[in-house]
Amino acid sequence: MVSLELRNVWKRFGKQDVLSGVNWQASGGELVALMGVNGAGKTTMLRVMSGMVGAESGEVFINGKHFTRDDVELRRQFFLLGDEPALIPQGSAIMNLATMAKLWQIDRPNLEEVAAEWMDRFGVLSLREKPVSELSRGQRYKVALVILATLRPPIWLMDEPFASGMDAQGLRTLRQLIREGLEEGVLVVFSTQLIEMVRGFAGRVTVVSGGVILHNGTVPELEEKARAGDPYLAMLMD
Ligand SMILES: Nc1ncnc2c1ncn2[C@@H]1O[C@H](COP(=O)(O)OP(=O)(O)OP(=O)(O)O)[C@@H](O)[C@H]1O
Known part of the structure; x- marks a missing residue:
């Protein structure tokens, strides 16, 4: 534990x-x-x-x-979620997920599937291809939580x-x-x-x-x- x-x-x-x-x-x-x-x-x-x-x-x-x-x-x-989530602004949610998965060395075949499920649950599935800099603060926060939920340190x-x-x-x-x-x-x-x-x-x-x-x-x-x-x-x- x-x-x-x-x-x-x-x-x-x-x-x-x-x-x-x-x-x-x-x-x-x-x-x-x-x-x-x-x-x-x-x-x-x-x-x-x-x-x-x-x-x-x-x-x-x-x-x-x-x-x-x-x-x-x-x-x-671990994953630290601060005031303003640390995301690559010009990257989409999917791109940010892929980058963090590499950093965390997580190589599960169903990563995008799991992320899509969490995006749906958080209500941001339709935003997955948009650069995060074009998202609202609450939407960016949700994207960061989707990444956390998917990578699960x-x-x-x-x-x-x-x-x-x-x-x-x-x-x-x-x-x-x-x-x-x-x-x-x-x-x-x-x-x-x-x-x-x-x-x-x-x-x-x-x-x-x-x-x-x-x-x-x-x-x-x-x-x-x-x-x-x-x-x-x-x-x-x-
Ligand atoms: N980078 C910094 N440089 C100088 N002082 C800092 C810095 N970061 C925090 N402090 C000081 O350290 C103290 C504690 O700050 P901290 O952000 O940890 O408090 P907090 O309990 O999270 O407050 P809040 O509820 O307002 O978020 C404060 O007096 C703050 O001014």
């Missing part, structure tokens, strides 16, 4: 410690929500996990192996996927995709400000504040702490 771990990770931007000695661990089959106010360090944590941003000190481990940014094999274990890191501008069909299909992934043993970590996406969906919540982890546990545990009077948690759960 896949695992991801941060050990004593420090990340600094200028004079600001954005992550201050973060220790965190998760395994395949878990759905972890990252919560915290704007600027708390959620995106930075996802970027450090993915190797997109290097930490000043501390380590990231994937499947117990020390992960460094130039470790291409370990990079293929074992770790999915998503930055505010439920505030990505997708319509109801897109949001519903994303929830289905995540549920399917979890059943297959994928580890999903997503940041969110939406308490309704935490209640009744996430299995675990990691609350970040000022670069430290304030809470790391189940949703009922978080609600209990908020009820007990923790002002920061109470504000997040409001």
Whole structure:
């Protein structure tokens, strides 16, 4: 089963410690929500996990192996879906899929078939030949999710996927995709400000504040702490 771990990770931007000695661990089959106010360090944590941003000190481990940014094999274990999906603008959805499949060294004969099925589910099948630069933000996001659904690496890191501008069909299909992934043993970590996406969906919540982890546990545990009077948690759960 896949695992991801941060050990004593420090990340600094200028004079600001954005992550201050973060220790965190998760395994395949878990759905972890990252919560915290704007600027708390959620995106930075996802970027450090993915190797997109290097930490000043501390380590990231994937499947117990020390992960460094130039470790291409370990990079293929995950897919980071940021604010703006990393797609080749002049390429179509199909071209982007083929390029990423090469990078991820995935050579399944039915790749286009699977992608077409997910395009249909996300409602972007008719857009498959269009350059992604000519798609709307929500459509681009759907294309990136189609690629994720088709390639299926074992770790999915998503930055505010439920505030990505997708319509109801897109949001519903994303929830289905995540549920399917979890059943297959994928580890999903997503940041969110939406308490309704935490209640009744996430299995675990990691609350970040000022670069430290304030809470790391189940949703009922978080609600209990908020009820007990923790002002920061109470504000997040409001
Ligand atoms: N490239 C950068 N250069 C300088 N400072 C940065 C950079 N990226 C992030 N920061 C700072 O790090 C802090 C944490 O930012 P981060 O984007 O991780 O927060 P966040 O919790 O994801 O916030 P939001 O909810 O607004 O997306 C902020 O104070 C931000 O200004």
